[in-house]
Amino acid sequence: MKTMTKFAAGALVAASLALPGAASAQDGDSATIGVSIPAATHGWAGGVNFHAQEAIDALEETYPNLDFVLATAGDPGKQVSDIEDMMATRNIDALVVLPFESDPLTGPVKRVADAGKFVTVVDRGLAQEGIEDLYVAGDNTAFGRVSGEYFKEKMPDGGKIVVLRGIPTTIDNERVEAFQAAIEGSGIEVLGMEHGNWNRDDAFEVMQDFLSKYPEIDAVWASDDDMALGVIEAIKQAGRDDQMWVLGGAGMKQMIERVKNGDTMVPADVTYPPAMIATAIRLTANRFVSSAPMEGRFIIGSVLVTPENADQYYYPASPF
Numbered sequence: 613m614k615t616m617t618k619f620a621a622g623a624l625v626a627a628s629l630a631l632p633g634a635a636s637a638q639d640g641d642s643a644t645i646g647v648s649i650p651a652a653t654h655g656w657a658g659g660v661n662f663h664a665q666e667a668i669d670a671l672e673e674t675y676p677n678l679d680f681v682l683a684t685a686g687d688p689g690k691q692v693s694d695i696e697d698m699m700a701t702r703n704i705d706a707l708v709v710l711p712f713e714s715d716p717l718t719g720p721v722k723r724v725a726d727a728g729k730f731v732t733v734v735d736r737g738l739a740q741e742g743i744e745d746l747y748v749a750g751d752n753t754a755f756g757r758v759s760g761e762y763f764k765e766k767m768p769d770g771g772k773i774v775v776l777r778g779i780p781t782t783i784d785n786e787r788v789e790a791f792q793a794a795i796e797g798s799g800i801e802v803l804g805m806e807h808g809n810w811n812r813d814d815a816f817e818v819m820q821d822f823l824s825k826y827p828e829i830d831a832v833w834a835s836d837d838d839m840a841l842g843v844i845e846a847i848k849q850a851g852r853d854d855q856m857w858v859l860g861g862a863g864m865k866q867m868i869e870r871v872k873n874g875d876t877m878v879p880a881d882v883t884y885p886p887a888m889i890a891t892a893i894r895l896t897a898n899r900f901v902s903s904a905p906m907e908g909r910f911i912i913g914s915v916l917v918t919p920e921n922a923d924q925y926y927y928p929a930s931p932f
Contacts, residue, residue: 643705643900644679646698647893648691649734650712651684654811654838656862659886659932660710667890671897678897688716695720699727706730708896710889714739714781730899730906734892737782746899748892748910749783750884755914756787758882759833759859760794762916766857766879770799771830774822776808776815776839787835803829808839815842823850831857837864837881844877853877862886863917865930872922881917883925886932888912 647668652658661684668680681702685691691712698704707724711717711733718739725731725743733744763773775791778784788805795802803826808815815834822829823846832847834840840860847853860867861882870878891910899906917925 641900642677642679644681644702645706645708645893645896645900646681646683646695646702646704648683648685648694648698648707648709649889650691650710651686653686655864655932656810656836656838656884656886659930660889662931663887663890664893667893671894675897675901678900685712688712691717692720695724699724704729706732706896706899708732708734708889708892710734711736711738711781713779718743730896732892732896734889735783739782745907746892746895746910747908748888748895750888750912751914752783752786753790755861755882755884756790757794758914758916759835759861760791762859762880763800763831763833764795764798767798767800767831770801772801772803772826772828773831773833774803774819774826774829775805775833776818776835776843777805778807778810778836778839780807791833791835808834808836808842810836810838812838812842815839816846819843819846820850823847823852829856831859834858834860836860837862837867840867840878862932863925864932865927868917868922868926871917871919872926874919879918883915883917885912
């Protein structure tokens with residue numbers, strides 16, 4: 613089992629920014645880095661795809677000795693096949709993987725690590741600890757805690773809420789557990805909790821079911837901006853717009869704009885940037901163009917976005 617050392621975020625950022633100066637020491641070495649990510653099945657994943665390609669293009673231009681293999685998958689089975697193909701036909705030296713789901717990808721990624729390849733896992737952790745050399749993610753515990761604390765602050769007298777979870781993964785578990793801990797003892801009652809799979813259409817159907825079951829709902833923790841859009845559409849179609857508000861998450865520009873404009877249905881948001889994939893790719897590349905140690909954890913904080921600070925998190929040119 614590989615030892616996971618917790619790096620200070622600033623040190624890792626400094627190392628990644630130092631890439632151009634460090635390259636000269638290993639200009640003669642070549643390396644192939646595989647990047648395996650989910651297809652753009654929803655807005656956040658679309659952002660991941662955009663930032664991954666942008667990082668790869670920049671790194672290939674800077675480092676001719678680095679070669680990248682990018683594959684996107686619409687389901688866990690395809691992602692497993694992509695990774696196996698990278699090993700068999702491209703003989704990759706490193707793998708950057710954002711697992712579609714944790715459990716199905718754990719074994720295949722472990723086989724890559726067991727073959728002596730450098731492994732970076734992004735966002736959705738594996739079901740077994742210690743496989744990867746480097747882990748890059750948002751702070752999912754903070755994401756859930758910040759969301760729960762906002763609910764507690766906005767509902768001081770308690771109330772009835774419903775919750776939409778994401779795809780079954782370790783990060784979803786971390787978020788939900790932290791959210792539940794944050795609202796404990798607040799008088800907030802969770803009427804129902806179902807998986808919306810970070811998907812707008814799935815969330816729409818889940819919310820329709822909640823609306824038919826529960827005549828009184830004060831608020832919704834959608835836990836994701838794509839799911840929040842599906843939830844809002846279901847609420848509107850049911851004519852219950854004035855009965856509840858919705859908290860999503862991830863920082864979608866459409867949702868940040870609504871917060872900025874004081875939309876009462878979307879009073880806040882919580883950040884979880886898809887650009888973390890670019891950070892992961894750059895740090896992995898640094899493993900091959902410098903002598904800086906790259907093992908450890910790089911965790912990006914989650915921030916509550918309100919009308920007061922929304923301008924700082926609104927990027928109209930962003931794909932997400």
